[in-house]
Amino acid sequence: MLDKNGIAKRIAKEIKDGYYVNLGIGIPTLVANFIPDGINVVLQSENGLLGMGPFPFEGEEDADLINAGKQTITTLPGSSIFDSAMSFGMIRSQKIDLTILGAMEVSENGDIANWKIPGKMVKGMGGAMDLVASAKNIIVAMQHVNKAGESKLLPKCSLPLTGVNCIRKVVTELAVLDILPEGGFKLIERAPGVSVDYIKQVTAGKLFADDGAPEMILD
């Protein structure tokens, strides 16, 4: 079973040289720490930056330079700044090669719910609806089961949707799964020590796992 860093590490392997990548808040942010050497990527922050660098050294924080999580960050050689309309313009026109974001639920046909829980204070969707509706390549980083032990990979999302039929790949603490164009989760890899049977047990949506799946290699 993977911890958050493990999920991030596994997702980092999906990043190809030359990619422009948008990382959501939470586990997706951790992915930046695991990008392999020799893989050149540019991180987009949807508040208006391409080429997001690491956090600043203490004392060098700049109130004018933050990421979409409102954290102080830095630029890198080659960075560019633009306004919010252009930022979502490049998202909508699919110039971003890969989007990684978290989810509360994903359905077997690629729907995603990650912004609203009825009865709880709703903070808003931020840029998530734009990202999931536009991106050609979305990977979801999420927990396979909730605290009550219930599957979050469902036949149909129970929570209000963020986007429909848009997710292609899910990486959880237990597995890597593709979402098939015709519907259903296809087991691609298992986390170390996790059995196919267990994954079947905690995947409520349609699962294709009869061929088994290799254990993932993280290093």
Next chain:
Amino acid sequence: MLDKNGIAKRIAKEIKDGYYVNLGIGIPTLVANFIPDGINVVLQSENGLLGMGPFPFEGEEDADLINAGKQTITTLPGSSIFDSAMSFGMIRSQKIDLTILGAMEVSENGDIANWKIPGKMVKGMGGAMDLVASAKNIIVAMQHVNKAGESKLLPKCSLPLTGVNCIRKVVTELAVLDILPEGGFKLIERAPGVSVDYIKQVTAGKLFADDGAPEMILD
């Protein structure tokens, strides 16, 4: 009867302090030479400049700095440069206070034709259709009659239209005329030495001139 400079001079009197103005090619360009002292205006050139300055001194021409007529020009303190989409964005959103352009024909309901003569090589509408469709305040600088002595102020344009119901004021070699919201040319001023009767005679569109009109004062 006014010459081209006279028409430009008369139109210049319509410019108010603080105006952003777009000048078309031909007589409208001449208007810049007659803007009264103390009247601050900013000239927009739709290829992407606010704050168009005079022609450069000889030897200081810059191939990268031209106006919409492709003439070498200069910038002024306060000038700004932008792309063509923003240029027409500010035109469409009516940030330009006054547009002055030429016409082949204008109709009594404010239609304008100035881009195409059937049977002749058509060079294109350039930015004229955007300007006439968007601007809140358009003055047309034109000849009252064509070379055959026929009126160009018509009940209905005979040439393909550039825009419909958009012109509010026309300044010709003979007169200043408003186009009334309900239709018709209202004579406002006569050029020096031109009679109301003559204007009636060469205005094919509906003309309201029974109250007479003062002779224009140019200086």
Next chain:
Amino acid sequence: MINKVVTGADEAIRDIKDGSTLMLGGFGLCGIPENCITALVKKGVKRLTCISNNAGVDDFGIGLMLQQRQVKKMISSYVGENAEFERQLLSGELEVELIPQGTLATRCMAAGYGMPAIFTPAGVGTEVAEGKEIRNFNGKDYLMEYAFDADFALVKAWKGDTTGNLIFRSTSRNFNPVMAMAGKITIAEVEELVEPGTLDPDHIHTPGVYVHRIFQGANYEKRIEQRTVRPRN
């Protein structure tokens, strides 16, 4: 030279009235019109509709206006980090319309570019799409979203000149240029007000034609919301 300079925030916001619709630039607390907000709190105008990506924090930004119950409605993409906001929302004092961030930005741009509506895929198949026209282009569904209609846009720039030209610094640019284009009256506050000719025409982000009033802000706190740093090695 056209001169847009006003004496300060109080004069700039003089005609913002109870019930006005405002756009406020900024992302989180980054690039917000601090001095205009202070003046609005002082003036005490009520029942405002605020179009802003976020709603500030309890004691800064739009949060200050919420404390004084000046806001009737927020139109935002994300409104976390604000307890008073949450209280007013749950009590029904405050109305909130949540819209996708890209839709928010593009509806501003549409207003500035004289486009009455735009098409975006954001929100298709979600509750955001309810009641909206859906249209298919090339096999993909889009929502038609309308340009915003705001009485005032309040933006914050780094430098500006007296004719209203603006330059933004780093990610404090965010929504400011698109809102600057979109206000019926656009008020710009700047950290440094300079004479025309000081700014390179090629570097100007917002041409002065979009700006109606400009002033140098008396004070900038520029608060940081999430101070994240790394150790020196």
Next chain:
Amino acid sequence: MINKVVTGADEAIRDIKDGSTLMLGGFGLCGIPENCITALVKKGVKRLTCISNNAGVDDFGIGLMLQQRQVKKMISSYVGENAEFERQLLSGELEVELIPQGTLATRCMAAGYGMPAIFTPAGVGTEVAEGKEIRNFNGKDYLMEYAFDADFALVKAWKGDTTGNLIFRSTSRNFNPVMAMAGKITIAEVEELVEPGTLDPDHIHTPGVYVHRIFQGANYEKRIEQRTVRPRN
């Protein structure tokens, strides 16, 4: 570091084929991709559809491609000053679609911004509106116009870095940034190619994400179409 640099114009345009649809930046002869045009003439590709505000003059710009009869169709707002163009048009060899300049620019922007269509009042009530959907918003009629779909965009910038970031100089900016955003493959030629970190992130007009290939042009004539000067007093 992502590196978009190609050796020169010939490599940059290597996969432009007979029948390709190209966008070419520039206004008149100002800011045109001179080196790409030279390479296209040399390569001799035919039946091109060219989206460009103008069509050059007889012996410069797109005019050079017209001389070689490489252009099947021009989509432009104004095509004067070109005798060979006129000859081909009248003989039926060349197809021309004239569209309003703002519509041209905004259809490029729409492509770059992922908006399948936009609304503009330009052309309502004229022959430009024929066959197009007209829609009324707030009492005013607008035409719905579609985003362009171009295989390649060829743009010319002043400076660019190896990651594709571009800065334009003065009014040579014109259509270049909106076309840069709109090409499936965007090729940028620059007067000066610099290392990443040289250009101020706040000054970049076209972020590198939009640019697929970049090179420093071997030669820039930068011809002036209308040399207008005033006397020194």
